[in-house]
Amino acid sequence: MEQQAAAPPEVRNLINYLRSSKSGIKNRTGVLNGKRIDYFKGKSAVKALLQPAYLKVKNAPKVGTEDEAIAVLRSALPYAFYLLVERGTGSPKPLQVVQMQSFKPDGYYAWFYEGSQLTTYLGGAAMVAVILGGVMFPLWPPIMRLGVWYLSIGLLGLIGLFFVIAIIRLIFYIITLIVASPGIWIFPQLFADVGFVESFIPLWEWDLPKKKGKKKKSKDGKEKEKAAKGGAASEGASSEKTVPVPRQAQQASIEEVEDEDA
Template structure:
C-alpha cells in the first residue's frame, strides 16, 4: 500500500506539471531569489543566466536549507521525477542547452535534450510587468533629461553636485586601488582591491567578488620594482623637504574641486554666453539696425573720399593749366 501511495503522489505531481501554466509557476520560482544560484555569461553577444543541469535537478529534489518552497507547487519525490520535469522545460524551450567556450562565454549546441552534465540557459523570461515598468521609467527619465533646462534651479544644482560627487568618487576609487597596488607591488606582491570591478563579462554582484586578491609578482619584474620604488620614495622625499611647493600643489587641487562644484572652470566665458550656449546665434533687431547704420555711414564716407579725391585732381589740373598759361605769356 505504501508503494502504491508513493507512486500515486509521483503521478499526481507529474500530471500537475504537465500543465504549461503550472510549469511557468515553477519557472518563476526557480528564477526568484529562492531558486538555485545562477551565473551570467554571453551567448551570441547577449547576456544570459545559466546553470548546470545536475545543479537544477539537485535543487528540485533536495532544495537548499532555508528555501521557502511555494505551497501551491507539489514537491518532487525522486530525482527521476525532477529529470522528467526538466526535460519538459527543454521541450517547451523554457531552458536551452549550451556549451562553455571560455570564461563567461557560451555557445549553441545542436543537441537540445536534457542532460545533467550539460549547461542550460534560461530562455523563459517570466512575468513582464517589472520589465515594462522599468522601460516606462527609462523613457520618462530620458524625457526628464531632455527637459533639463525647464527644471527648477535647486533641482539642477542638486543633480550637478550629485554628478560631480559621483565622478570624484570614481576617480578616488581608481586612484586608491592603483596606489595600494603600487605600494604592495614594490615589495613583490600583486594586491588588488575589488579585482573584478571593471570586468565587463561579469554581472553587477560578481564584479564585487572577491573583495581583495593577493598573489606574488611574476619573476623578472625586480628591476622595474626597484625603479618604481626609487621614483616613489624620491617623490616622498621631495614632498617632505619642499613643504611649501607641496602645499601649493594640494591647494591647487582643492581650488580645482571648488571650481568644479561651482561650475566656474570656464571663467573666461561670460554668464550670458553660458546661459545662451544652446540657443541659436541670431542678431536682434537693434543689432541689425546698428549694422545697417554703420554700413550706410561707411558708404557715405567712401563717397566723401571719392569726392575729395576728385576735387584734388581738379585743383591739380587747374594749377598745371595756370602754369602753362604763365609760361606762354612770358615767351
C-alpha cells in the first residue's frame, strides 16, 4: 500500500513492535470482504505501549502515559497499517471498515500489515536451497558426497546406540528386580530433563521410591499440642504447691520459732 510505504521509520518500528509477539496484543480472527484477517482491540494496543518491552524498541515514538499512547496510535492511522472496523455477529466475526477513522481504546482495528517478512524470505530461501541441493546431489563433488554419507551414518549410529542402551538398561533392570529387589537402573537420568552429560550420571542407581516430605502439622493439631503442654505445666505447678510437709519437719520448725521468741 502507498500509505504504508510512505511511513517514517519511527512509525514502522512502532508497527513492527505491535505486530510482534513481544507486544502481547491479543489478535482475533475476523472476515473482511470474504477474507480472514486479524484484528485487535484498541485497549490492548495502549497497554502494549506502556509495557517495559516497548522501551527497548529503538527509534520509536516515546510514550509515558495512557494519553500519550492513544495519541501515538492515532497518529499512525493515516498510514493504514490498521483501520477501525465494526464487528457483526457470527463466528468468525464479519468486519467492515468504518469510513470516519479515529482511535479509541474501546474500538476494534483490523490489521492490513503482516509484519516484517525478513524471516519468511530467509526461510523460503533456505527451503529452496535444500531442495536444489537434494536434487543436484549426483552432481556434487565426490568428496562432498562422501562427507555427507559419513555424517548420515554417524547420526544413524548415535540414534541406534541410544536405542540399544535403552533396551539393555530395561533388561538389566528386570533381571535385578527379580534377583536383587528393588532393582537397579543403569543411567537412571537417561530420560530425565537434563543436559547430555548429566544423562549418564550416575552410572547406576537403586530403584528406591522417592521420600516424601514430612507433612506439616495442622493448626488444630498444633493448638491441641500446645494445650496439652500447658495442661501438663499447670499440673506440675499445682503438684509442687500441694506436696505435704512431714509432721517431724513441722514440729522442728515450731521448736525453732519458740527458741527464737525465747
